[in-house]
Amino acid sequence: VQLQQSGPGLVKPSQTLSLTCVISGDSVSSHTAAWNWIRQSPSRGLEWLGRIYYRSKWYHDYAVSLKTRMTINPDTSKNHFSLQLSFVTPEDTAVYYCARETIGLTTKDFDYWGQGALVSVSS
């Protein structure tokens, strides 16, 4: 399994940050996985942003602090999922990671991580 993030490295304040995570070796529609976004800013540690998963329909979960600004969507034709974060500020400057969460009967496991994509918010 490989995950590769892509997106613009620079976004202006108040605009929308958009990132894509391309999945190799698994399917975004997998019934045993959830697909997560995590970030790390220069001044903060790791922060979980949200996830999507498919169980006969699509489910979305978002961090409480960001749910009004964030959308995660799947693209089954391209086997990827995307993150959109609106009305960004310099506080949203961070390295953004995507990660697979494998969900078993009694376990959950963040087993694969992308290499990360640095996004800077600046005018």
Add this chain to the structure above:
Amino acid sequence: QTVVTQEPSLTVSPGGTVTLTCSDTTGEVTEGNYAHWIQHKPGQAPRTLIFSASNKHSWAPARFSGSLLGGKAALTVSRVQPEDEADYYCLLFYSATQVWVFGGGTKLTVL
């Protein structure tokens, strides 16, 4: 919003043993929190060492072990090596709200 707490920093001598802990504002970390321990070194992608409290990945050295102890999640590193110097993050799941929450991380120094 639940807060997850870790020791901000710990120092250990090479060959020694150190235990990192992870607690939350509920006061009781359980198997239902599916605790993860994630190692993060500068310039590298994070790497999960322990998942669901005590399950270890094949890429995690044998000296790493996870447990639930006294209402907390714990990561014990035995026979510490210089390459274990890193930031270690605890990650907990909350089923009522279907969210994951990271702890603030522990900076482990091997000195």
